[in-house]
Every structure is written in structure tokens, then in C-alpha cells.
Amino acid sequence: MEPTQHTSAHDPYLWNRAKARVGFRIHLRTYLIVNAGLWLIWAFSSLAIHSFTRFSFIFPWPIFPMIGWGIGLASHYFHAYQQRSERSMIEEEYQRLVKQ
Numbered sequence: 001m002e003p004t005q006h007t008s009a010h011d012p013y014l015w016n017r018a019k020a021r022v023g024f025r026i027h028l029r030t031y032l033i034v035n036a037g038l039w040l041i042w043a044f045s046s047l048a049i050h051s052f053t054r055f056s057f058i059f060p061w062p063i064f065p066m067i068g069w070g071i072g073l074a075s076h077y078f079h080a081y082q083q084r085s086e087r088s089m090i091e092e093e094y095q096r097l098v099k100q
Contacts, residue, residue: 013087017080024080031073038062 039062046058 020080024076027073027076031069035062035066035069038065 042058042060042062
């Protein structure tokens with residue numbers, strides 16, 4: 001049996017939570033590697049441009065993909081690690097509806 005499959009002994013809810021958390025960690029690792037590469041490209045290109053011109057400042061453009069992707073990463077984090085699970089929120093809402 002492959003590791004991505006689960007047996008009936010696993011709780012499906014916990015299995016999905018575990019998959020979400022592993023997915024977040026993979027997303028975080030990719031974010032860090034790609035953004036480090038973008039900053040290295042910026043640094044080396046800034047050095048090359050600086051050696052040919054008298055300008056001493058090149059705008060740090062990697063900040064834009066870092067912020068945009070960071071917003072998505074934060075959303076992924078809250079989905080994977082939120083304190084209150086969707087299951088508990090649904091249960092609370094169901095109990096409210098039952099009381100009505």
C-alpha cells in the first residue's frame with residue numbers, strides 16, 4: 001500500500017488534517033527556496049548594473065512576489081493549523097439550528 005493511501009483504521013478527518021499540514025510545510029519550503037532565488041537574482045543583477053552605472057540603488061523588486069505569495073501562504077497556514085476546526089464550527093452551528 002502506498003503512503004498516500006489510508007486504511008479504514010485511520011480517522012478520515014485526522015487524515016485530511018495531516019495532509020493539509022504536510023501540504024503547508026511543502027508550500028513553505030517552496031516559498032523559501034524560490035524567494036531566496038529571486039533575492040539572489042536581484043542581488044547579482046544589482047551588482048552587475050551598479051558596476052556599469054553610477055546608480056547605487058536598484059529597487060528590490062522581489063518584495064512584490066514575496067508579499068503576494070506570502071498572503072497565499074498565510075491563508076494556507078490558517079487552513080492547515082487553525083485552532084478551531086471546520087468540523088467543530090459546523091457542529092456549533094448545527095447545535096444552534098437544533099435549538100431554534
